[in-house]
Amino acid sequence: MELAGIAIGLTLAAIHLVGINISGSSVNPARSLGPAMVGYAHNPEALKQIWLYILAPLIGAGVAGYLFRSGLLAAETVIPMRGEGESEVPPAASAPRDPRRRRR
Numbered sequence: 052m053e054l055a056g057i058a059i060g061l062t063l064a065a066i067h068l069v070g071i072n073i074s075g076s077s078v079n080p081a082r083s084l085g086p087a088m089v090g091y092a093h094n095p096e097a098l099k100q101i102w103l104y105i106l107a108p109l110i111g112a113g114v115a116g117y118l119f120r121s122g123l124l125a126a127e128t129v130i131p132m133r134g135e136g137e138s139e140v141p142p143a144a145s146a147p148r149d150p151r152r153r154r155r
Contacts (some may be wrong), residue, residue, distance in 0.1 A: 080104040080105060108149045
C-alpha cells in the first residue's frame with residue numbers, strides 16, 4: 052500500500068490532537084513507562100495508569116494474531132518457499148560467488 056505512511060501519520064496526528072489535553076498523549080509504551088518510573092518518587096500517582104500502556108498492545112497483538120490465523124486478516128503478498136515461485140531478480144544476480152576467487 053503506497054499511502055500507508057500517510058495513513059499512519061494522520062492517525063497519529065489525530066490521536067495526539069485529541070489526547071494531548073486528556074493524558075499528555077504518549078502513544079509509546081516505553082516513552083510512558085520511563086518517566087513514570089523515574090518520577091514515582093516525587094509523584095506516586097505516576098504509575099497509576101501505566102498498566103494500560105502495557106496491557107493494551109498485548110491484547111491488540113493477540114487479537115490480530117487470532118484474526119490472522121482464522122483467515123479474517125491476510126497478508127497482501129505471499130512469500131514463496133526457497134526455490135519455488137517467480138522472482139524479478141535475474142538468476143545471475145543472486146548466484147553464489149566462487150569460493151576460490153578472493154577479494155583484494
